[in-house]
Amino acid sequence: MTDLPKTFEPGPIEARWYAHWESQGLFRPERAEGEPFTIVMPPPNVTGALHIGHALDNTLQDILTRRARMQGKDALWVVGTDHAGIATQMVVERQLAEKQQKRTDFTRDEFVQKVWEWKGESGGQITRQLRRLGASCDWAGERFTMDEGFSRAVTHVFVELHRRGLLYRDKRLVNWDPKFGTAISDLEVETNEVAGKFWTLRYPLADGSGHVEVATTRPETMLADMGVAVHPEDERYRGLVGKHVRLPITGRLIPIITDEHADPELGSGAVKITPGHDFNDYEVGRRAGIKAADMLNMLDARAHVVQTADGLIPEELLGRERFDARNRVVQLLHDEGALVKVEDRTIATPFGDRSGVVIEPWLTDQWYVDAAKLVGPVLEATRSGAIKILPESWSKTWFNWLEGIQPWCVSRQLWWGHRIPAWTAASVEPSDLRIYVAEDEVAAAKQAEKDAAGRKIMFEDNYEDAVAHYDMFDADKYVLVRDPDVLDTWFSSALWPFATLGWPEQTPDLARHYPNDVLISGFDILFFWDARMAMQGLEFMGEVPWRTLYLHGLVRDAQGQKMSKSKGNTVDPLGLIDRYGADALRFTLAAMESQGRDIKLDEKRVEGYRNFATKLWNAARFLKGNGVGASTSIEAPAATLPVNRWIIGEVVETLAKLNRAFDELRFDGMADAIYHFTWGTFCDWYVELVKGSFDEETKIVAAWAFDQILVMLHPFMPFVTEELWHAMADPAHPRPYDLIVARWPEPNASADGTARIEVGGLVDVIAQARALRAELNIPWTAKLTPHLIGASDEVLQSLATNAATLDRMAKLAPPVAAESAPASSVQISAAGVTIAFPLGDAIDLDAEGARLAKAIAAAEKERDSLAARLANPSFTGRAKPEAVEKARADHAARAAEAERLSAALGRLG
Structure with missing residues (x-):
């Protein structure tokens, strides 16, 4: 046996063993005959650093993987990183800015090359940090959502979905980030409460017979208003429905329509409708029969005012940034007498989580997956038990979202990411839109042969080059221009359970390890990733991607508050590992993970x-x-x-x-x-x-x-x-x-039942005797003699056999049989019998009784004070949740203390 140092120091041990395991290939030993076990790591962003949520997620996965490996299974934990479109492009653009450069100083290919260079130099930080946590992934098979094989799978899925009628191009409202100039997903939107205003406006009826008042938090959008909605049962407006109002500033005539979106109890009950710049208004507009192509747009990609299709916006407003335009619009409304009042309000405002700017609902052409047609098999798989969701309480949320699913916008206006495999014909009139979706230029050219009608098919990367190189209507040339957009990061990561295994190639790993056994996921990506994996897995593999979906909670601070940099309460898992070791952090996270409940990390x-x-x-x-x-x-x-x-x-x-x-x-x-x-x-x-x-x-x-x-x-x-x-x-x-x-x-x-009774009884006696000494302040110098009242010969003999152990561990004399408790003794129940200990001169019984009574009174007083506080609605309703919870915990502790001390006093009786 080797010598063990007296002091346990985890740091050197962790570094040594992890390097050994990885170098020896022990994270995925060859087990061709073993039962397969498969789990995929939710791919962290390549720009990321290990946070406490990653630590929880990957600790749980590692626990399952290590146990499966020890069971002799062919355990595969798939690992890799996500290319993280916006986040990665932002990092590289920030580096360029430090050199007084910007993305547009380079061609698209040159910029993308710089991103790849950044990934090669700096993109592996989080994978190195995962190693410090002890993650036993299959690093030899590490994947990246932009690697060649994975990209081929992404392209194939896009083309196939389009061929199957499940993917299409459409004009709809999206979350638009004006700073990055791209659509973003709901997950990338953070809603914050900010101080704002509520403007009430007066819209005059076109016939001069009166006016309608509407209220808005975004008065500048009135430049693109297309209607005023009132509730169909609102008697106040029954005679006005079908009439028109004349907008201030623009003079546009817009109709008064009915829609249940208008709340008669809110404000005037009339609502301005701007379908091109508000998600609710978009739906109202559609119900009113307005086509998306006809909805007015008053902003460009950078949220500056542009002219609407009817040309009614005054020249002085064009080109203004949206908030500057707001100030001027308010002034113009005031000057026209159309501004009724302004109120201060706290407004729920959407911000881009990375850009930090206010998100604009913007009408634009994007690619969409018809998710409603993909959810049927997912719902059936969940109902049949083919997909098991833990904790089960999340099933209702899962079903509600899937049953009401909306089209999924999958295009992004970025340079970094999977380029959309679609080409648009530039050699036709703009109104004659022809798009060819194909896996490569050869396949696109084949699709375009009929439309080209004998003309030579030429390819260009962008419209600017096409215009520079060709006469667009040259009788000999048919020019196809590649779609400039890239795919949403979630589109590619939805293929993770099978594309990481080599699909669309039919690899041995794919045959052996799909479906996966379990997915460990935070509930915050239940829809954005988990549900989409289920859709794509069932659509392309014909089987569920995983048999069990386990959703863990959030890691909060010790007071139960959500962690955030602004609060200064974030926890650095690497710092905890430095101080206490990875093993201690891992065990903490496992011990506190209780099927979906949030973790209060102390x-x-x-x-x-x-x-x-x-x-x-x-x-x-x-x-x-x-x-x-x-x-x-x-x-x-x-x-x-x-x-x-x-x-x-x-x-x-x-x-x-x-x-x-x-x-x-x-x-x-x-x-x-x-x-x-x-x-x-x-x-x-x-x-x-x-x-x-x-x-x-x-x-x-x-x-x-x-x-x-x-x-x-x-x-x-x-x-x-x-x-x-x-x-x-x-x-x-x-x-x-x-x-x-x-x-x-x-x-x-x-x-062994006999051994359990004998040794269990011994342990019980020792434990209770020790507790008795502590409760009554009996010194260890005083040896106590246990008197077993009415005990059987077997119990007496068992304890007598262990007399030396009783002496060594509880300072007890050999036990004796007794018919009743001796005078001046205290009693316990242990080993199934009553045991009395004569105290003699070991302690002053009266003094000890007085001490206990005083301690009981103090504990009860504090207990009752806390109970009264918790019974007061003004405290429980107004105090911070963490304060209320602390009061409850303190009350429980004082109540338990009073009960314990009362029991000790009772023994003296």
Whole structure:
């Protein structure tokens, strides 16, 4: 056996073992005959750095993967990164700006090359950080959503969806980021409450008979108003429906229409409708029969005012930035007498999560997936149980969203990403739009042959080059221009469960590892990623992408608040690893993960589990010091001593609890089972019970039991367990394999009922005697004699046999039989009998009773004060949630303290 340092230092251990595992290919050992187990890592952004959410997500995945590997399965944990379109382009553009350069100083190809150069130099930060966490991924098969094979899959899916009538181009409203000049997904929009205003405007009726008042938080959009809506049952406006109002400033005539979107109880009950610049108004406009192509647009891609199709916006407003235009529009309304009033309001405002600018609903041509046609198989798979969602409470949300799904906008106006495989004919009149969707230029040319009518088909990357190089209407040339847009990042990542396995090629890995077994995901990407993977998997593979979808909660701070940089309460997982080790952080996250509930991360918990690792370390040092080495048996060894038969049974029962928790994906249950067995049953009890009695049988049993701990604990705390696995072995006879590929426990034994009664009773007596000493301040110098009242001969004999242990561990004299409790004694119930301890001169009973009574009164007073506070609605309704929760926790603690002290006082009685 090698020597173990006195102090446990996780840093060097973690670095050494991770490098060893990876270099030896142990994250995916060859197991062609093993049962496949597959899980895919949600690909982090290539620009990303490890945050606490990543740490939770990947810890849970690693626990499942390591256990599957130890079960002998062909465990594949797919790893890779996402190209992160906007985020990555923003990083590279920021670097260019530091050199006084901008993207448009380069051609598209030159800029994309710079992005690839950045990825090669700086794009692997998060994968290096995942290694520090202990993630045992298949790094040899690492994928990137822009690598050649994956890109081929993305292109193929786009073309196939279009061929199947599931993908099309349409003009609709999108979330538009004016800073980046692109559409963005809902996930990339953050809604913040900001101080704003509510403007009430007067729109005169065209016939001069009166006016209608409307209110808005964006008065500049009135330049593109196309109607005023009132509720169909609002009697105030029944006679006005069908009439027109004349807009101030532009003079445009717009109709008064009915729509249930108008709330009679809100303001005047009349609502201005700007279908080209508001999502609700867009739907109202569509219901009113306005085609998207006819909806007025008053902004360009940078949110500056442009002329509407009817040419009615005054010249002085054109070119103004939207908020500058707002100020001028308000002034013009005031000058016309059309501004009724202005009120201060707090406005829920959408911002781009990366740009930080206000998002503009903008009418533009984009590519859409007809998601409504893809959800049917997903709904059926979920209802049939082919997809199991945990926790089940998320199923309702899943169904509600899928059943009301909207078209999915998949195009983005960026340079970095998967270029949309579509070409538009430039050699035709603009009104004669011809688009060819194909996997490459050869296939596009074949599609265009008929339209080209014998003309030579030419390809250009953009319209500017096409205009520069060709006469667009040359009788000999038919020019096709590549669509400038790229695909939404979520479009490519939706293929992750099968494209990472080589699809559309029919690879051995694809045949073996699809469907995946489980997906671990945060609930915040349930729709943006999880649901879309289900749609694409069923559409292209004919099977669900994974059998179980496990949704974990958010990691919050110790007070339960959501972490954010602005609050200054974010937690750096790498900092925690530096201070306490990866094992401690991993175990904390597992122990606190309770099927979807948010985690309140308190650094003290991490410190506590660092102490747990230290406890394990010290137990190993103690065992080694007493001649205990590595076990040579997977099955439980034979044992005759009750304490050894007992610990074998405890291992068996702990393993059963652990396996059951794995089956149910109860991570907190897994951690609880192995923690309490390791710290309590093994270290606190077994090691203490056999101290000084390490005969050969005990050495063999102790070695086996400790081995089982290392194996069961390894998925949670891989580093310290691997270190101890090897340290327990004799250097002359090293372990034949590393713990990472050791067999999951198969003790082939059962709990011994007789040993459990005997040793369990002994433990019970010792524990309660120790608690009694602490409660009543009985000094350890005072040896107590247990009087067993009415105990059977078997119980008396069992405890008498362990008299030396009772003396050593609880300072108790040999037990004696008694018919009743002696005078001046206190009683406990343990080992199924009543035990009385005469106190004699050990303590002053009256003084101790007075002390306890005083302590009880203080605990009850604080308990009742907290109860009154919690019963006060003004406190529970107005105080911060964390303050209310703390009061509840304090009340529970004081109530438990009063109860415990009262029980102690009762024993004195």
